Amino acid sequence: MRISRIEQLEQYILEHKSASIDTLCELFQISKNTLRRDLEVLVGRGTVEKVYGGVIASENILPIPDLVSFQDRASRNFLSKQRIASLAASFVRDRDIIFIDSGTTTMNIVDFLTHLNTVTVITNSIQVINKSMNYPNIDLIVLPGTLKRDTASLTGSSCVEYLEDYNIVRAFMACTGISVESGICNASTDEYNIKKAALKKSQKHYLLADSSKFGRASLMTYGDMNQFDYILTEKMPDDAFCSFCKEQNCTISIASYED
Numbered sequence: 001m002r003i004s005r006i007e008q009l010e011q012y013i014l015e016h017k018s019a020s021i022d023t024l025c026e027l028f029q030i031s032k033n034t035l036r037r038d039l040e041v042l043v044g045r046g047t048v049e050k051v052y053g054g055v056i057a058s059e060n061i062l063p064i065p066d067l068v069s070f071q072d073r074a075s076r077n078f079l080s081k082q083r084i085a086s087l088a089a090s091f092v093r094d095r096d097i098i099f100i101d102s103g104t105t106t107m108n109i110v111d112f113l114t115h116l117n118t119v120t121v122i123t124n125s126i127q128v129i130n131k132s133m134n135y136p137n138i139d140l141i142v143l144p145g146t147l148k149r150d151t152a153s154l155t156g157s158s159c160v161e162y163l164e165d166y167n168i169v170r171a172f173m174a175c176t177g178i179s180v181e182s183g184i185c186n187a188s189t190d191e192y193n194i195k196k197a198a199l200k201k202s203q204k205h206y207l208l209a210d211s212s213k214f215g216r217a218s219l220m221t222y223g224d225m226n227q228f229d230y231i232l233t234e235k236m237p238d239d240a241f242c243s244f245c246k247e248q249n250c251t252i253s254i255a256s257y258e259d
Helices: 002-016 021-028 032-045 070-075 078-089 106-112 126-132 157-163 189-200 239-247
Strands: 018-020 048-051 054-057 097-100 119-123 138-142 146-148 153-155 168-173 177-179 183-186 202-208 220-223 230-233 251-254
Touching: 002 018, 002 021, 002 032, 002 048, 002 054, 002 189, 002 220, 018 021, 021 032, 021 054, 032 048, 032 054, 078 106, 078 202, 078 230, 097 106, 106 126, 106 168, 119 126, 126 138, 153 189, 157 189, 168 189, 183 189, 189 202, 189 220, 239 251
Parallel strands: 097 119, 097 168, 119 138, 168 202, 202 230, 230 251
Antiparallel strands: 018 054, 048 054, 146 153, 177 183, 183 220
């Protein structure tokens, strides 16, 4: 687990160029002593340098690559993502208030809500906003924020503040990786607090993740397995992962070809 965390620390520091000790402790939920040990590893690699009160990215390190473009991610495992989105929509009830996270699987939920007379959708996803225009049964609430093109989403503290006003029945969440060691991961620091706020303000939590996401860690952990009622995917994960989910009272639901 420490190896995974060190890699995430390194990626965060390289992306942001600098970070304070207090910020890193809060984001990664570790003590200052633990953080200092991890930073010693990164200093030894030559990727970061210590400064008063924090660390900076070493000047001789190339910047980390951007996230894979939204269009490229949307085209991967397309049929699996459609099946998972259809399964997710089957949990929604008439007059529900739901949150749909930004993501290349979650955005497809909108297309499968036609069985409802009315449903309220809260989102920061540009794709969900665009799709909802075609469905008069959807009452759409858009979180206010700044456009982040590589995730096709609206981000910023205003999104988090806006969520505080709503009582959400179901939150349908996306991730870039999920594992026993690292939990539910996200590669965008701008979306981190929005995801955590959506979980906090909702009663039921559903994670949509195709099989390519399992066993992978990413930059930041925004949730633990025991926070989710369901993991929706198209293929059963390995036995160890399934056993862990059972211990955490998290149900794995498989999208069939008919869903």
